[in-house]
Amino acid sequence: MPNAEMNITVTGRHVEVTEAIRDFATKKLQAIHIDYPKIVEARVVVDVQKDRQTAEIVLFCADHITIQASTTDPDLYAAIDETVTKIMRRMRKHKTRLMKHFRPHRSKSIRKLDEKVYEEEVLDYEVDIDAPEDPKPVRISREGYDLRTMYKEDAIMELEISGKPFVLYRNARRNVLQIVYRLRPGEYSIIELGNELKA
DSSP states (O other): OOOOEEEEEEEESSSSOHHHHHHHHHHHHHHHHSSSSEEEEEEEEEEEETTTTEEEEEEEEEGGEEEEEEEEEHHHHHHHHHHHHHHHHHHHHHHHHHHTTSSSSGGGGGGEEEOOOOOOOGGGGOOTTTSSOOOOOOOOOOOOOEEEOOOOOHHHHHHHHHHEEEEEEEETTOEEEEEEEEETEEEEEEOOOGGOOOO
């Protein structure tokens, strides 16, 4: 559940928010299984005025995306339920627009960079014995990486959804290893690795 850890606040206008209302709204939002856009924070405002009960939800998502919806219904729980449904529809529209934007025929923003191979010696450096302090050690974090076979459009989608700085993958069309990373919002670059790494 990609959105289960979002920060959710439930507030009320003209009504005290009960635990039942808070739990209902929270569980509805946590049940959203749409992986993009990733929800960072959700705010729920319920407004009860006689026979007019309104639920408003505002989602603050990654990539500066904000999604808002509201519903008025005689029943507050029904209003919350319908508002979550509207929110899910709008999230799907965002994901559909993103997928259409990165279809193969719209890949002009993808740049292929020439491969450069460096020997290990390029990482060495001379130590000045007269230097007042020793060089500070570099902390390196090691973690596993699940290499997947996919199309570059799927790799870009994975980059957007995961929030990672890059995605390493095997190109499903050409069977070569590639790295895709973000140059700036809406623009990406692909590095193709050497033949010796294909096996």
